[in-house]
Amino acid sequence: MKKKRKLKRNIKLTLLRFTVTLCLFLIFLNYGISTYRKNELAKINYDIAKEFKYNIDITMLVNYEHKVPDNYDLKLKDIENNKVAIILYNSLRRMMATANDDGIEIVINNSYRSNSDQKRIYDSKIKSYQNQGYNYITAEKLTKSSVAEPGYSEHETGLAIDFSKSGNYTKNNKMWSWLNKNAYKFGFILRYPENKTNITKVEYEPWHYRYVGNELAKEIYESNLTLEEYYQNKK
């Protein structure tokens, strides 16, 4: 009998030791992961100031009637086979790392385009409408609803990014809905929302984000305005 009781007590003790060890292990694991994450985010700290003294207006309006300024002082930095304005690089990397922690992969499909890139896209779109039988004037009008005229595209500023994986829309839904909820925290706005086509003159583009900085992005997100409306209200 005594032996049996002793055995029971030993089992209980072993179980207790095991539970305590497991708890300690989990606590340390959690600490390790959060420290690793902090270090990872700290690494994303590209020194923009060292690169240049930037003097571009990140809140500027570029659309069908507002051209990219001639004296626009653009400095670019490479990211995942694309180029972005250096000024948004840190924010973009942080946004991608944070999404990654939430299990969401953010994919850059297209960002900076030079004026001649834009011209090539614009002209080929017009040509494709002409091939469908439209005359030049109609073809150009149709083109303008989805492709900006050279000089009038946000992509020429390096401040706009199209986020999408190649493939159909459903493939991108998770990424786009994450961006829709969170991008403003990193200074990006959904530039062409669904019900604002009459104002932006651009069809709904769930993939197109524009960097305007944290302050304005928050204001625009919370007020549900487009950049156009924000400037109209300011007048």
Ligand SMILES: [Zn+2]
């Ligand atoms: Zn775009």
